[in-house]
Each structure stands twice: as C-alpha cells, then as structure tokens.
Amino acid sequence: MKHTNRMWYLMGRELSGSMTPAEKQELEALLALEPELWYSYELIQAVNNMDDVTNEFVDEIKSLLDTSPEPEKLNTLLQHKLELVPEPPARRVSRKPLLRYAAVLAGIILTGWAGIYLFRQMTGHHTSATAMNEIVAPKGAKTQITLADGTTIWLNAGSRLTYPKNFSMENREVHLTGEAYFKVVHNDHHSFTVHTPEAVIRDLGTTFNVKAYEGSETTETTLIEGAVEVSLKKDPSRKIMIAPHEKVTLHSKRARTELFEVSKIVPFSQTKDIVETAWVDNKLIFRNEKFADLAHMMERKYNVSIVIADEAVKDYELTGIFHNESIAEALKLLQVIAPFKYEINNEQITIHQTE
Amino acid sequence: MLDTDTKTYIDLIAEKREDDAYRFLHGQFHATLLKFASAYLKAREPAEEIVNDVLYKVWMMKANITAISNLRAYLFTAVRNASLNLLNKQKKEKQLLSTLTFEDLTTEDPESIIISMELYDCIRNAIHSLPPRCRQIYEMIRIEGLRNKDVSEKLNISVNTIDVQLAIALKKLVLAVSAFTRKEKP
Numbered sequence: 001m002k003h004t005n006r007m008w009y010l011m012g013r014e015l016s017g018s019m020t021p022a023e024k025q026e027l028e029a030l031l032a033l034e035p036e037l038w039y040s041y042e043l044i045q046a047v048n049n050m051d052d053v054t055n056e057f058v059d060e061i062k063s064l065l066d067t068s069p070e071p072e073k074l075n076t077l078l079q080h081k082l083e084l085v086p087e088p089p090a091r092r093v094s095r096k097p098l099l100r101y102a103a104v105l106a107g108i109i110l111t112g113w114a115g116i117y118l119f120r121q122m123t124g125h126h127t128s129a130t131a132m133n134e135i136v137a138p139k140g141a142k143t144q145i146t147l148a149d150g151t152t153i154w155l156n157a158g159s160r161l162t163y164p165k166n167f168s169m170e171n172r173e174v175h176l177t178g179e180a181y182f183k184v185v186h187n188d189h190h191s192f193t194v195h196t197p198e199a200v201i202r203d204l205g206t207t208f209n210v211k212a213y214e215g216s217e218t219t220e221t222t223l224i225e226g227a228v229e230v231s232l233k234k235d236p237s238r239k240i241m242i243a244p245h246e247k248v249t250l251h252s253k254r255a256r257t258e259l260f261e262v263s264k265i266v267p268f269s270q271t272k273d274i275v276e277t278a279w280v281d282n283k284l285i286f287r288n289e290k291f292a293d294l295a296h297m298m299e300r301k302y303n304v305s306i307v308i309a310d311e312a313v314k315d316y317e318l319t320g321i322f323h324n325e326s327i328a329e330a331l332k333l334l335q336v337i338a339p340f341k342y343e344i345n346n347e348q349i350t351i352h353q354t355e
Numbered sequence: 356m357l358d359t360d361t362k363t364y365i366d367l368i369a370e371k372r373e374d375d376a377y378r379f380l381h382g383q384f385h386a387t388l389l390k391f392a393s394a395y396l397k398a399r400e401p402a403e404e405i406v407n408d409v410l411y412k413v414w415m416m417k418a419n420i421t422a423i424s425n426l427r428a429y430l431f432t433a434v435r436n437a438s439l440n441l442l443n444k445q446k447k448e449k450q451l452l453s454t455l456t457f458e459d460l461t462t463e464d465p466e467s468i469i470i471s472m473e474l475y476d477c478i479r480n481a482i483h484s485l486p487p488r489c490r491q492i493y494e495m496i497r498i499e500g501l502r503n504k505d506v507s508e509k510l511n512i513s514v515n516t517i518d519v520q521l522a523i524a525l526k527k528l529v530l531a532v533s534a535f536t537r538k539e540k541p
Contacts, residue, residue: 004526005522005526008521008522008523008525008526008529009518009519009521009522011521011522011525011529012518012520012521012522012524012525013503013518013521015496015497015521015525016496016501016502016503016506016517016518016521017502017503018502018503018504018514018518028390031394032390032393032394033394034394035391035394035395035435035438036533036536036537037529037530037533038391038394039391039431039432039435039533039536040528040529040530040532040533040536041525041529042427042428042431043428043431043432043474043478043532043536044478044525044528044529044532045427045428046358046424046425046427046428323382324378324382
C-alpha cells in the first residue's frame with residue numbers, strides 16, 4: 001500500500017519534531033484510514049515515556065484498579081450523565097410559576113387598552129393554560145433542559161425561557177428572550193413553536209438556534225437540520241421557510257420592505273465550528289465583529305459589565321475564538337490583535353484607547 | 356517519568372479541581388479521540404457516544420486515575436476496545452460472523468493492555484532488531500529527544516536520510532505492535 005509508506009515517513013517527521021502543519025493534517029487523514037496502525041503508533045509513543053517499568057509498579061497499579069467502581073455502578077452513573085452538560089457549568093436554574101391572569105389583571109388596572117392588548121397576546125393560542133414555568137440562565141452560566149416531549153434546549157447565559165406548566169406533545173409552545181439552541185423531537189401532528197418578542201418560529205422537526213436578546217434590533221434563526229418557518233409576530237401572514245445551514249435575520253426596527261434577510265452558514269473548515277451555535281460548546285466565536293458588539297457577548301458569557309470609554313475602540317473589527325479562557329485571559333488575547341488598555345474593578349471592566 | 360498531559364491531569368485531580376480536570380480532559384482529547392473512534396465506526400454518532408462515555412468514566416475514577424502511567428494511551432485503548440466491541444456487536448446482529456472477530460474484547464480495563472510487560476518487551480525487541488544505524492537514529496530522536504536537524508549534524512548525514520531511516524524504524528515498530536495487539540486478543 002503506497003499510502004502507508006507515506007504514513008511511516010510522516011510519523012518519523014512528527015517524532016523528530018520537524019512536521020509542518022500541512023503534513024500533520026495529512027498524517028491525521030492517513031491514520032483515520034488505518035485505525036489499528038494509529039493505535040499501535042500511540043502505544044509506541046506512550047511506552048517510550050516509561051522506560052523502566054518494574055513488576056512491582058505494575059502490581060501496585062493493578063491493585064489500585066481493583067478499587068475502582070464496579071461496572072454496574074458505572075452504568076447507573078452513566079444513566080445520569082445526560083443531565084451533565086459537557087463542561088460542568090455553574091447551574092443556577094430558577095423555576096417559578098407565573099400566574100397569567102394575575103399579570104393580565106395588573107395590566108388592566110394600569111391602563112385599560114394596554115390590558116386588553118396583553119390579554120390578547122397572552123391568551124391568543126391556548127386559553128386553558130394558566131401557569132407558566134420559567135427557566136433562567138443567569139449571566140455567566142448557560143443551562144440545559146429536557147422538556148416533557150423529549151426536546152432538548154440549551155439556554156445561553158442571560159436568557160429566559162417560559163413554557164406552560166401543562167407542556168406536552170400536544171401543546172408545544174415556548175417563549176424565549178435571549179438565545180437558545182433547540183433539538184426538537186419531531187412529531188408529524190404537533191409542531192413545536194418558539195415565540196420571541198418579534199417573531200414566531202415554527203419547527204417541522206429539527207435542530208436550530210434562536211437569538212433574540214432584549215434590546216437587540218434583530219431576531220436571528222439559524223437552522224442546522226430539518227426545516228423551520230419564521231413568521232412576524234405582528235403579521236403572521238408574512239413568513240419565510242429556510243433550509244439547513246441557512247440563517248434568517250429579522251430586522252424589527254428597519255423601515256424596509258425586505259424584513260427577512262437570509263444568509264448561508266459557513267462552518268470553519270478545520271473545526272467544523274459554526275459561529276451561531278458554538279456557544280453550546282462554550283465557545284465564543286466572532287468574525288469581523290465590532291468591539292462594541294463583542295463586549296455585549298462577553299458581558300453575557302462572563303457576567304461582567306464592560307464599558308468602552310473611547311468611540312474609536314468601539315469600532316474595531318475583531319475576529320477570534322474564546323473557549324476556556326477567563327475574562328482576563330480573553331482580554332489579553334484581544335490585546336494581541338487590537339491596541340487597547342483595560343482595567344478590571346470587581347465585575348466592572350473599563351476599556352481605553354492606548355495613547 | 357510522566358508525560359505533561361498525564362501530569363497536568365493528575366495534579367488537577369489531586370487539587371480537587373474536578374471541573375477543571377474535566378475541562379482539560381475534554382479540551383485535550385475529545386477531538387482526537389472522536390476522529391479515532393470515527394475511523395473504526397465510520398459514523399459520527401456512535402463515535403461521539405463512545406468518546407463521551409470513556410471521558411466520563413475516566414473522570415469518574417477521580418483519584419484512582421493516578422494509577423495510570425499514560426493518560427493518552429489509556430484513553431486510546433479504552434476507545435479502541437469500546438469501538439471494536441460495538442463493531443463486533445453490530446456484526447453479530449447482522450449474523451455475519453466473519454473470521455475476524457474480536458470476541459475477547461469485553462474487558463473494560465485498558466490498563467491491563469497498556470502496561471503489560473509483554474507489550475513493553477514487544478516494543479523493546481522490535482527496537483533491538485532494527486538495523487544498527489536505524490536504531491541509533493531512532494533512539495537519538497526518541498530517548499534523547501533530538502530533532503532531525505540535530506541528528507543530521509551529529510552524525511554528519513543528510514536530514515533526508517534521517518527521515519527515511521525513521522520511516523523504516525516506524526514501519527517495523529508499528530507493525531510489530533499491531534501484530535502484538537491483534538494476537539493478544541484472539
């Protein structure tokens with residue numbers, strides 16, 4: 001096999017520390033064709049690191065291994081692992097029932113017409129439901145929930161999701177402020193609907209991301225697989241369907257006829273990361289993002305408040321990825337690509353231009 | 356002598372920084388192991404499941420993990436065993452029992468393969484049976500940690516020759532270990 005000859009050569013280059021990034025990629029691709037040889041290669045590298053292993057050492061290790069959890073126990077533990085988000089985050093979930101009619105009543109007392117408007121808004125779809133559950137992911141912590149129909153939702157930091165107490169396969173409507181990633185369990189007869197302040201997203205069995213933060217002028221829906229239909233809250237007849245790897249941006253404040261802007265999603269070729277959904281893996285990806293906008297994202301991810309004191313700095317366009325960095329590390333990384341100074345005072349960060 | 360990854364992980368566990376330990380485990384190995392499992396299974400979903408299980412199990416071992424001499428090799432072995440087990444199961448389900456079955460791979464204890472003296476002997480023998488020049492170059496690179504340029508200067512031969520000699524060494528070693536891991540599990 002010709003490709004294996006090339007593989008030995010590349011392994012040698014790797015071991016002697018003279019490999020180029022292109023060669024590394026090539027070796028990875030070749031190893032993926034021969035997993036058993038890949039495995040042997042890994043073992044050879046490992047064994048070289050433990051040159052003088054004694055039998056006593058081996059015995060000691062074996063006795064230690066005997067005290068590890070039994071397989072049965074591990075299995076029960078694994079049953080619960082679904083409740084564990086890949087990176088154990090600080091989970092602070094608050095669930096509090098909201099009494100709809102109480103809210104409506106308050107509205108009526110305040111101003112008559114506003115109360116009626118609220119009443120129509122809140123009871124338009126299913127008048128039988130009276131109480132709501134609320135899930136909040138506070139700033140600095142995302143959270144994951146599984147609903148009664150099996151649908152999994154990742155809620156990004158600084159976001160809120162409400163759904164009826166009697167949520168079921170027949171009644172699948174949720175309300176979102178902020179950002180969430182949905183993996184919806186498909187049902188031919190009952191669609192899953194997400195309400196945001198400006199839009200209604202109706203899924204037809206699917207995985208998608210919705211971004212509708214308070215104070216933002218856009219509502220973004222990114223479809224990973226399946227199909228969704230996005231319609232205007234104010235005018236349900238205005239709607240659009242999108243295909244996988246498309247994103248639709250709704251501009252609520254723009255006085256244009258073209259309300260919906262559809263764009264293609266291009267994952268990073270190396271990591272397959274998608275900008276819109278990377279937050280689910282605790283990554284913050286930004287491409288040519290204005291520093292002012294990036295600061296908002298960082299505020300939510302790190303639960304800090306960021307003030308940019310100089311206008312010129314707000315307009316810096318930045319590209320990069322944060323993963324496990326602390327806020328201080330993230331700021332230091334940004335300093336590598338952009339000139340600015342910062343001060344951290346408790347949770348308050350101030351950013352200045354460099355002289 | 357522990358490698359850096361194993362040492363970092365053991366230190367994190369020792370300091371009871373379990374969340375950081377998981378983050379490290381995930382960050383350092385998840386992507387590579389996923390590629391590795393996918394190479395066996397040719398499908399992303401079961402590969403993802405196996406890798407997540409292995410990482411989680413290792414993490415749950417907490418302090419017991421300090422018994423491991425090389426974290427990377429341990430993880431690779433666990434993922435390989437789980438992948439082969441799954442393939443074997445799938446094969447059985449399809450009632451296509453070929454001659455190449457991996458029946459005895461139910462062992463959930465990869466360490467027993469990793470640090471077996473037999474494997475160590477196998478690699479040492481393979482190194483010893485390399486042609487003298489080839490062995491000398493391999494050991495300068497692996498044991499003394501030199502780069503091909505350094506060896507080239509020391510032995511006064513071209514970098515190209517060194518790359519070729521290393522390729523020969525790796526071919527023999529990898530095939531020897533490969534035959535060993537296959538033989539050990541009939």
